[in-house]
Amino acid sequence: MAALRDIQNKISAVKKTRQITRAMNMVAAAKLRGVQDKTEKFRPYAEKFAEVLGSLAQGINPDSHPLLAVPEAVTKVGLILISSDRGMCGSFNANLIQAGTKFVKEKKEADQEVNLYMVGKKARDYYKNREYPIAEDMPGVMNSVDFDLAVTVARLGLDAFLAGEVDEVYVLYSKFKSMAAQVPTVERLLPIQPEALEGDEGADAGQEYLTEPSAEEILVDLLPRFLNVRVYSALLETSTGENAARMTAMDNATNNCSDMIDNLTMLYNKARQAAITMELVDIIGGVEALKAG
Incomplete structure (x- = not known):
């Protein structure tokens, strides 16, 4: 008995x-619907912003703005690593940590020092326990992603870049592909190199914009905004991927x-x-x- x-x-x-x-599966599904809707609606805006910026930046001297200036030599780089604050989402955070570790290793092999800027608790805890060079950390902020958070995160890299603490700034986030695929992605944020318009894709491909005032003056205002837009896009993608991974794991x-x-x-x-x-x-x-x- x-x-x-x-x-x-x-x-x-x-x-x-x-x-x-x-219950956790149902909560993750509810959160996923909200943040996925934000992500899908924001993508066209971010793509159009990059297109307009790329058109304006064509033919402009990179030295005309500090955010466009490419350094002669790169000895220090900053990495903004975005992870989740909570676990129970399968290998989501492990994949981001693995990609971050690989990035740091590659830069060290190239004799470049790496400063880490941690957004989210999980990756912060991993690197902190292993004595990695964490310059700033922002745990407990991924439960509610908004544009104000993006501005704060972008400011971390922007201040370090303008102060000469780093020569380049990268962001590592999880790009949401589907419910079963969230891909760790590294992109360079600073110095900004807007993608040039190529080919004949879309009705506006290769279109030139007439501006008043000059393109140089407009870029002074647009470049910091562009940085905020890219960081916000990375935060949304990561939040969407986190909830998708948690929903799948709980299922x-x-x-x-x-x-x-x-x-x-x-x-x-x-x-x-x-x-x-x-x-x-x-x-x-x-x-x-x-x-x-």
């Missing part, structure tokens, strides 16, 4: 775990709990049947003993 009670306790515990994972955990309950129930039935058989054997044995006596 002790074995039967143990199995019953295990079944009860797994059922409670299944309730938790199912798998719920299914695993159901399988465990089925297996434990079968084991319980077998043990119960064996106990009943033993009791019947004892009863029959007693009856035969009485008859023999």
Whole structure:
């Protein structure tokens, strides 16, 4: 009977775990709908912003603005690494950490020092425990992603770049491809090199803009905004990927709990049947003993 009670306790515990994972799956699904909608609506804006900026920047001397100036030699770089604040999302954070570690290793092999700017708790905790050079950290901010957060994060890299603390600034985030694919992506933020318009893609491809005031004066205002837009896009992509990964992980955990309950129930039935058989054997044995006596 002790074995039967143990199995019953295990079944009860797994059922409670299944309730938790199912609830977490529903919460992640609700959050995913909201942030995925933001991401999909923001992508066209970010792409058009980059297109306009690329057109304005054509033919302009890079030395005309500090955010465009390419350094003669790169000895220090900054990496803004965006991760989640919470776990239970499969290999989502592990993939980002692995990509960050690879980036740091490659830069060190090129004799370049790396300053880390951590956004999110998970990656911060990993690198902090391993004594990596963390210049700034912002844990506990990924639960609610908005443009104000993007401005604050972009300011970390911008201030370091303008102060000469780093020669280049990169951002590492998780690009949302689908529910099953979130790809760690590294992009250079500073110095800014707007993509030149090439080919004949879209109605506005290769279009020239007439501006008043001059393009140089407009870029003074647009370049910092462009930096904020890129960081906000990275934050949205990472938040979307996090919730998609958590939803998938909790769905798998719920299914695993159901399988465990089925297996434990079968084991319980077998043990119960064996106990009943033993009791019947004892009863029959007693009856035969009485008859023999």
